[in-house]
Amino acid sequence: MDNVNEKYLKGFNHAYLLAKNNPELLQEILKTNSLNDYIQGLKDGKYFFEQNQTKLRTQELKKLYSQKERSQDKDLER
Secondary structure (H helix, E strand, O other): OOOOOHHHHHHHHHHHHHHHHOHHHHHHHOOOOOOOHHHHHHHHHHHHHHHHHHHHHHHHHHHHHHHHHHHHHHHHHO
């Protein structure tokens, strides 16, 4: 982890927080044409946040589907 650029890491962490709490602001910041390490960290952090949210939603849907199936199985036993 010593090889990770400090500016990139800050951008990544800031993007994650902004994506969670103020996605509109993050979107405005990312409209910049600059491609420094901080901006790249912001872009990657936003992408990571979105992927994580998708994963969490998928897990939640699977859980709900599983609960629905179990309740239908119980109805069939009666």
